[in-house]
Amino acid sequence: xxxxxxxxxxxxxxxxxxxxxxxxxLSQVSTGDMLRAAIRANTPLGQxxxxxxxxxxxxxxxxxIQLVKTRIKEPDCAKGFLLDGFPRTIPQAEALREQDIHLDxxxxxxxxxxxxxxxxxxxxxxxxxxxxxxLLYHPPKAEGLDDITGEPLVQRPDDSEETIRQRITIYHQQxxxxxxYYKQQQELNGTKYRRVSGLGTEEEVRDRIFSILAATARxxxxxxxxxx
Ligand code: AMP
Numbered sequence: 001x002x003x004x005x006x007x008x009x010x011x012x013x014x015x016x017x018x019x020x021x022x023x024x025x026l027s028q029v030s031t032g033d034m035l036r037a038a039i040r041a042n043t044p045l046g047q048x049x050x051x052x053x054x055x056x057x058x059x060x061x062x063x064x065i066q067l068v069k070t071r072i073k074e075p076d077c078a079k080g081f082l083l084d085g086f087p088r089t090i091p092q093a094e095a096l097r098e099q100d101i102h103l104d105x106x107x108x109x110x111x112x113x114x115x116x117x118x119x120x121x122x123x124x125x126x127x128x129x130x131x132x133x134x135l136l137y138h139p140p141k142a143e144g145l146d147d148i149t150g151e152p153l154v155q156r157p158d159d160s161e162e163t164i165r166q167r168i169t170i171y172h173q174q175x176x177x178x179x180x181y182y183k184q185q186q187e188l189n190g191t192k193y194r195r196v197s198g199l200g201t202e203e204e205v206r207d208r209i210f211s212i213l214a215a216t217a218r219x220x221x222x223x224x225x226x227x228x
Contacts, residue, residue, distance in 0.1 A: 001026060002101060003213075004083040006178060007109035008171045009164070010116035010123070011198045012205055015132065016109065017084045019206045024213065027076045030084040031064060033130070034071065040127075056163035058088060058170060065095040072101070088175045093182075103191045106182045107209055111198040113168055120164045124153040 005013040021028045038046035087093040122135040126146040185191040196208040
């Protein structure tokens with residue numbers, strides 16, 4: 001199964017990816033996480049993208065396409081993968097199509113802009129594990145510290161309010177056109193596009209996504225027994 005989560009920064013793609021990954025045993029391909037790891041390791045790629053990311057702009061299509069092409073050839077992706085944060089532009093989507101990667105599902109997680117700003121500006125991260133907290137919605141037990149390790153939490157540099165607004169604008173301009181792009185793909189090659197509301201608890205959103213994916217698993221299963 002090849003799946004892609006689409007949604008504005010703060011819609012909950014990363015959180016939902018973890019749920020889907022565990023249940024369906026797919027490899028998660030999160031381009032944001034890959035770039036942040038490159039920055040932490042201070043690789044040439046990390047040095048190139050740091051300022052762009054801190055300012056909330058998009059990294060160039062060439063860099064991103066190369067990164068993902070290499071990643072999805074790794075053995076763990078052979079059994080299926082979940083794209084989180086890629087494609088973000090039409091040229092990136094085209095590049096994926098040219099690789100003959102058929103996406104079974106595009107799931108858009110939809111959240112109004114004002115709620116995204118509330119979520120992102122209160123978000124705090126434990127850098128070592130990627131655990132995510134929120135000052136109001138999911139505070140750590142001790143202020144500013146990770147629940148498990150007791151290490152300090154940080155705010156992502158691109159989670160300042162000005163940068164958040166910039167990232168949301170870029171999403172509407174450059175990534176939202178993918179919705180129509182994939183609606184057309186749905187007609188052409190059966191890629192299914194579905195939208196779920198990203199409001200409510202993490203578990204409520206998870207169950208909305210799971211019920212969509214369970215329906216497909218059932219279809220596949222009945223197709224298989226029919227063909228037997
Ligand atoms: P994310 O964690 O998905 O919100 O990504 C954080 C940042 O990484 C984005 O604001 C971009 O600067 C960069 N980035 C991640 N994925 C892509 C992509 N597919 N195309 C361009 N830039 C990306």
